[in-house]
Amino acid sequence: MTVTLHYFRWAILFTAVGLGLAYWLGVSSTDSLSGGVGFLLIGAVLAVLEISLSFDNAIVNANRLQTMTPAWQRRFLTWGILIAVFGMRVVFPLLIVVVAAGIGPVAAIHLAASEPQEYAAIIGDAHLSIAAFGGTFLMMVALTYFVDAGKEVDWIRSLECQLRRCASVRGLEIALVLAVIMAFAAILPDRDTATFLFAAVAGLLTFLGVEVIGHLLDASSQAANMAKQGGVGAFLYLEVLDASFSFDGVIGAFALTQNLFLIAIGLGIGAFYVRSMTIMLVERRTLAQFRYLEHGAFYSILLLSVIMFAQLIWHIPELVTGLIGVCLIGLSLWSSIQHNRRQSAA
Template sequence: MLTFMSTSTAKPMVAYLKWAFIVTGVGLALGAALGWQTTGTLSGALTIFFICAVLAVLEISLSFDNAIVNANKLKTMSPVWQHRFLTWGILIAVFGMRIVFPLLIVVIAAHVGPIDALIMAAARPAEYARIMQEAHLPIAAFGGTFLMMVALTYFFDQEKDVHWVEWLESRMASYATIKGVEIALVLILVLLFSRLLEGEARNVFVYSAIYGLLTFLLVEVLGGFLDRTQETTRAAAQGGLGAFLYLEVLDASFSFDGVIGAFALSQNLFVIAIGLGIGAMYVRSMTIMLVERGTLAEYRYLEHGAFYAILILSVIMYCQTLVHIPEVITGLGGAALIGVALWSSIRSNRCEAGAAPK
């Protein structure tokens, strides 16, 4: 297994969060300045300041499981591609998913140019938010399907020998020998949920879900193709490219829910970008800390909790095509699962330490 850039475990937690703290200070200052510029009042500046802070917390709560999955994938990548993901990847995550992606949705949905979409975001935020909300159905179907495949692929793995929920995970691992079992499960769920929709919404849901499934399979195929030729230096770098692309699509799927949900707090694209961007920096810092400290190896069930959270998030995204589910429930639910997994890991470690011969 490849090691991370630094194998030191003595690095204090504050050191990992240094850049996140800096971005927080700058981002909140920009948020307050934006509030002052748009309202001309201190209360307006404080309101935008507070919204940015809440959005950052929302992003962190929704994306902590993302950090765990990123860390799991990063530990198998070469140091060069680890560095590229944590530099280029964070730029793509902050500017691509939090700014370009919402603009792209409006460009496609409203049939306008990128400049017109940007002007709409700045001058007509209510209309911009309406278009984003109307695009929620295909986004939820696409992202939910991709995330569901990510979670099921983790559990339907015949080489997986560490189980948190033993009775369930051991059976899923044994069924992994059945080719395409996770794909069949996802397609069954897609058909079941589509039956609850009517008219054009049903077609949009099914097509978007299929595109999500196809995207996952294509990323897997690309990663497998590049990993087959790792015997040369150039090919090894390409293998890192496959993992890099996988992580970027994964981050995009995680971001869908947060970006759409953020419009419940603010209709200003720039306020949303600041708040979610701050949260994304904390996710990056947590990812680095998890890899460098070997936290996933030390707390054996932490990864399980993250993938259960992903599975539940994917189902929630499907349910959101039918009813509105507050983002706070999604975030707290995922955080609670990870917390229980952490507690189970600590208890298991203590039991092993107590049973060890002295």
């Protein structure tokens, strides 16, 4: 127990500081102690929401980090958390308002502080593009994992065996994603179709671009720098992946509060726990001990991508999205434990 808590010491410290800031922000904004308590509770709920939505992100991060050099692992876990907390939880929502409203960054900060409802409305208007981009990117991440001839372990064998056998068909995962995009484009209202298709294709091209950069760096002829350059490709991949995971949490947070600073605090706390879980999974080699845990994470990613598309048509609470991911990972963990018991008995 003590060993496990060791990985979460910084997350626990940030939780204490963050919830204290949330309470102070609430008292300052409402001039009442009850307002401070309300802000503190919302900050805690946002942190739990972020953890539930991003647990699968920690597993995927750990899987990719195992292939990186220790130096690049440290860089991702330090620079990556700064980008995740401040870039995606603060800068990203501000950039949306800057582009959508055609105002400067300072004006966007002023708008977030003085007119949070208008700020939230602008973020809501950008939900279509964000969901299309993030859903496409995450769907490619999941399908690329399953449509792989080199994949040796199957959890749901009847499905995964078929996908692995189809890996010889070039571009199959791209075709599947495009088919899903076209299906949703046909359902959406005509006024939204062009925006949806543009953002979805941008997500697809971003995934392919990151893959190309990673392969070019890995195939560099400069053997002395190969490990370092391969780390650059993996670092870029993980950063874009983190960004795609955070889209859903940032948008969903505005359903609980329109205060940008409270959102940054709550989601930032969750991001620290995701980082701590990633470190624990890498150092304790948990993925090697539980063979189906990674499968559960990628099934969760696949469903999350579909949900991001479906949210454009139907309202799906973020709590439901988080619970689906947690349940899938829990089932994969249980299956892994059962497999280990059978192996021990044999």
